[in-house]
Amino acid sequence: MTEKLYENNSYIKEFTAKVISSDERGTVLDKTAFFPEGGGQYGDTGYISGIRVTDTQIKDGIIYHITEAPVEQTEVNCTLDWNIRYNRMQNHTGEHILSGVINRKYGYNNVGFHMSNDEVTLDVDGKLTEEDIIWLEDEVNRIIDENREVYCIYPEGDELRNLQYRSKLDLTEGVRIVVIDSVDMCACCAPHVNTTAEVGLLKIVKHYNYKGGTRMHILCGDFARRDYRTLSEQNTKVANTYSAKRYELCEVVERLEKEIYTLKDQLRTLRSSVIESMVQENGGKGVCLYFADDFAMDELIKLADRSVVLYPDALTVALSGNDTDGFNFAIGGANAKDRFADFKARFNARGGGRDMYQGKVQSCKNELADFFNGIS
Ligand SMILES: [Zn+2]
16 A cells, blocks of 8 residues: 555655556555545646656555656655646635535535546536525635635544534545534545635636536636636727726627627618619529629528519529639529539539529639520
8 A cells, every 4th residue: 555645744745755666557656645536636747756747546555656657766756746736736625615615505415526627517416596606605715715724534433423524434444534624524535725725716617507406617726816817818808909998898799799780780781782783784684694702692592582583584593602612502593403403414513402403513703604604
């Protein structure tokens, strides 16, 4: 069994140890401050005598450091990626405070916990409202500000049996209980910060119903501060672009949405009159051929429909696009079925339809014009 230095002192960043073995399963030391993956938290990373440790795992009480190369020394100096590990400690302790408060106030249990490199999710087995979430955030941050002590106890026998704590286990010995003074007790093997103030800040960034309960995405400590910086930078950028004040961005977006809606409406009206004059100007003899530079498919169909109505005895061909990207087309009117079949065969066009044939063709304007003008 590897001696777990992180259990009694979660602040060890550097240590020396003896190498027990080093093979394809990983490097085993007599003692380690590297926390192995477990309970929703990734394994620690860092260096063993300059060799990169990419992961840490535990099996039957033996901790395996996954290294990029075998470790050949017998005595080694080890260093943790301390920033990553400390952020995880801040977030894990923040999660305990939140789960503890939820359990006391609502009686819900933590039924899922996962911590990635920039996000923490927490699932509880009960529904929380918007007001609950706001209350919880305030309550947790109040406890953070109170700078309460966080420590571990190892009760045994009856004391352990009778103790009320979260994640209660059936064991009567060897249970590590993380205590947050007057707030929470929970069985947990992970390293934590020593005081609640070190959590810094807790923010519930997202919450929604999940498997009959609630899933929350939370950020603590440095995760939360980095999130605040990013949001603040984005806010300032948008506010400067639209000459808005810091807290007025929703109004700016609403105003822009209205403007877009009005402009789209005006564009639709304008397009309709453009379509009408294109069709009127065509005259409608033999083949009515239209090239529209930037029409969307629905506008192209509108154009073709109007042309067919006005000139039912002619073949209508409406195209939009360019020589590089190809052309969208709508073909209708007299003999449309046969003409479309010829066109499809000649240009290898994709598409189909009934009465009005539509699709896409890769060709150039001159060839398409020659082909359709040749029909009449
Ligand atoms: Zn825990």
